[in-house]
Amino acid sequence: MAVQKRTSKNVLLATALENFYAAAEEMNLDEGLVEVLSRPERAVCVSVPVVMDDGSVRVFEGYRVQHSTVCGPAKGGLRFHPDVNLEECEALGSLMTWKCSLAGIPYGGGKGGIAVDPFELSPREREMMTRTFAARIAPFIGDWTDVPAPDVNTGGPEMVWIMDTISKLRGKLEPGVVTGKPIAYWGSKGRTAATGLGVSTCVLELLKTQKVDPKTATVIVQGFGNVGTYNALFLQEAGAKVVGISDITGGYYCKDGIDIKAAKAFVEAHPKRILDGYTQPGLVRMSGEEILEQECLVLSPCALEGVISEKNADKLKCTYIVEGANGPIRPDGDVILDRRGILVVPDFLANSGGVIGSYFEWVQDLAGFFWTEEEYNNRLVPIMKDNFKRVWDYSQEHSVKMRRAAFLVAIKRVADGLKLKGFFL
Ligand SMILES: NC(=O)c1ccc[n+]([C@@H]2O[C@H](COP(=O)([O-])OP(=O)(O)OC[C@H]3O[C@@H](n4cnc5c(N)ncnc54)[C@H](O)[C@@H]3O)[C@@H](O)[C@H]2O)c1
Structure with a gap:
């Protein structure tokens, strides 16, 4: 019997399914595996009642989807946004499965959130909503079942409320139930720089494959926030010349190299944290x-999605692109870059330092033993190098682009696990 292909009116889910079916076909994946992996294992919908400050009651819709726990507990963010819905959580949860698989960490994938504009809520309403949501999904989350993390409009405070609520319900401290907690409260040193460190490691590994000495490399980094700043800083420390940076206020170019330490200190001292x-x-x-259109060896977009498209892909004067942001290249831009022979290291691989960092936090929470920042970085870099090598080798052996290779490598690990384990429960 042929695979019954699912689709959805939700664009994100339809795209995730389309990409999965195309990859499954390319890999000749067994039909049973395709049927199982194209569906989430579990999707939980909860209502979240909150007594508002004016005494009225509002009920919000909340979701938690576990796409796969084949490789380990489901892992993925919780977002608070008016557009959150079940299909979106399903799509993003499946992407987390592939991302964690590629990262080589013992996690599956999940995603969740509440359909709400959190900026309309007072701090008390926000805390009550988060705690009630945590209590309602409590039977389904835990350090060995499903470990949520921050995402759009959630952060340290929400993670602390969730951990505290679950701990009180279970009558014991449960630090490993969420990651992304503040350092002072079972969080981890090193997390702030982790994603940027991972991106810069990919840049350096790519240069190695091209036999380019980093000291001769010129780099432009778009975005000077969390990911971009640390990426630029680590590349400069490795000897590369960062000739350009940018943020919401525009581009900053210097042919002799920007002083990244000075620029970082400037932004940190700026009341609006801008350049x-x-x-x-x-x-x-x-x-x-x-x-983006200045000459450089490596361009690393670390700001927003969709910044490289058919409108500017022909104008870029770089040889390589390493994606720090999620989805900075639109498919129409990808086609042009491919035609021009510009090699792209995909987001999926390059920015996975963030989720590997979450794994490190969880490991430390389970052990109740905390690492120094140096230990954290010394563990992150070899994992990133290994992951880069797996994708690079696959792309060379099978003559496919790195983006395709990353997806195929990721699906294969989950499919192999599922084959070994079978479909029981
Ligand atoms: N922070 C993480 O751990 C992490 C992990 C994985 C992926 N990502 C992705 O990386 C990207 C950046 O995340 P971040 O945490 O660094 O965000 P951030 O908010 O800390 O920084 C974003 C930066 O982009 C700049 N920016 C905004 N609009 C711009 C524009 N039009 N042109 C140039 N710069 C612009 C901002 O000024 C800021 O400097 C996002 O796509 C995010 O999803 C982040």
Whole structure:
């Protein structure tokens, strides 16, 4: 019997399913495996009543989807946003399964959230909503079942409320039930720089395959927030010349190299945490679009999705692109880059330092023993190098782009696990 292909009116889910079926076909995956992996293991819908500050009651819709626990507990964020719905959680949960699989960590994939505009809520309403949501999904989450993390509009405070609620319900401390907690409360040192460190490790590994000495490499990094700043900093420390950076205020170019430490210190001291006003000898200001089009060996977009498309892919003057942001290249741009021979290291691989960092937090919570930042970084870099190598080798052996290779490698690990374990429960 042929596979009954699912589809959805939700664009994210329809795309996730389409991509999965295409990859499964390419890999010649058994029909049974395709049927199982194209569906989430569990999808939980809860209502979340909150007594508002004016005494009225509002009920929000909450979700937690566990796409797969084949490789370990489900792992993935919780977002608070008006657009959150079940299909979106299913789609993003499946992407987490592939991301954790590729990262080589013992996790499956999940996603969840509440359909709400959290900025409409007072701090008390926000806390009550988060705690009630945690209590209602409590039977389904836990350090060995499903470990949520921050996502859009959630962060340290929400993770602390969830951990505290679950701990009280279970009558014992449950630090490993969520990651992304503040360092002072069972979080981990090293997490802030983890994603940027992972991206820069991929850049350096790529240069190795191309036999390029990093000291001769020029780099432009788009976005000077969490990911971009640390990526640029680590690349500069490795000897590369970061000739351009940008943020919401535009592009900053210097042919002799930007002083990343100075720029980072400038942003940290700026009340709005932006580059506006930063200067150094030889610095040239330009627009955010122009900086992407300057000559460099490596361009690393670390800001927003969809910034490289058919509109500008022909104008880029780089040899390699390493994606720090999620989805910075649109499919129409990807086709042009491919035609031009510009090699792309996909987001899926390059920004996985974040989820590997969550795994490290969980490991420390389970052990009740905490690492130094140096220990954290020394464990992250070899994992990133190994993951890069697996994808690079696959792409070379099978003559496919790294983006395709990453997806196929990721699906294979889960499918192999499922084959070994079978379909019982
Ligand atoms: N933080 C993580 O651990 C992590 C992990 C995986 C993926 N990501 C992805 O990386 C990307 C960046 O995340 P972040 O945590 O660094 O965010 P951030 O908010 O800390 O920084 C974003 C940066 O992008 C800049 N920016 C915004 N619009 C811009 C524009 N039009 N042109 C140039 N710069 C612009 C902002 O000014 C800021 O400097 C996002 O796509 C995110 O999903 C982040």
